[in-house]
Each structure stands twice: as C-alpha cells, then as structure tokens.
Amino acid sequence: MTRILPAEQNPVIDLAALFGDAQVLRPGEAVSKETDIILAVNETMAYVYSLQADRSLRATANVLKNDPRIDFIA
Structure with a gap:
C-alpha cells in the first residue's frame, strides 16, 4: 500500500x-x-x-517511469 498524495499535489494520474x-x-x-x-x-x-507483441514490457514500464508520482513498477 502506498500513501495517496494530497489534492494540492495532483495525485490523480x-x-x-x-x-x-x-x-x-x-x-x-x-x-x-x-x-x-x-x-x-x-x-x-x-x-x-x-x-x-511488438510493444515490450520494458518499453511500457519506461513510459510509466516518466511520471514521478508513480512509486513502484513491477
């Protein structure tokens, strides 16, 4: 479980x-x-x-890593 940011920190992704x-x-x-x-x-x-099939899981994870609000990618 991760903490949810307050509204003023734009928590919705x-x-x-x-x-x-x-x-x-x-x-x-x-x-x-x-x-x-x-x-x-x-x-x-x-x-x-x-x-x-032509989209690797690594490429998908790299897209998600660009958002600093995302804490954990597995």
Whole structure:
C-alpha cells in the first residue's frame, strides 16, 4: 500500500494519457485488434496489460517511469 498524495499535489494520474497514441481500452468498450493496452485500476494501484507483441514490457514500464508520482513498477 502506498500513501495517496494530497489534492494540492495532483495525485490523480491519467495512465491512458501517458501512453500517447496507444489505443487504451476505455470503460464500456470491447477489446479489438486495435487495442494496445488494458488498464485495471483502483485507488492506489493499477495493472497494465500490453496486448501488442511488438510493444515490450520494458518499453511500457519506461513510459510509466516518466511520471514521478508513480512509486513502484513491477
């Protein structure tokens, strides 16, 4: 468990926005051939599933490492 930052420190991270052009599955959508990433998010953590074989897990992790509010990536 990690502590949640106070509101004045902008604690909400828009993970979909971090992935730029990637097709991130949105709530209510169905997975398609174009879907690149699926996010399973709760208030303090998220699972990030990369569906495209040409996107390495390291590349996905490197995108997430660019946001200093993300504390732990495994």
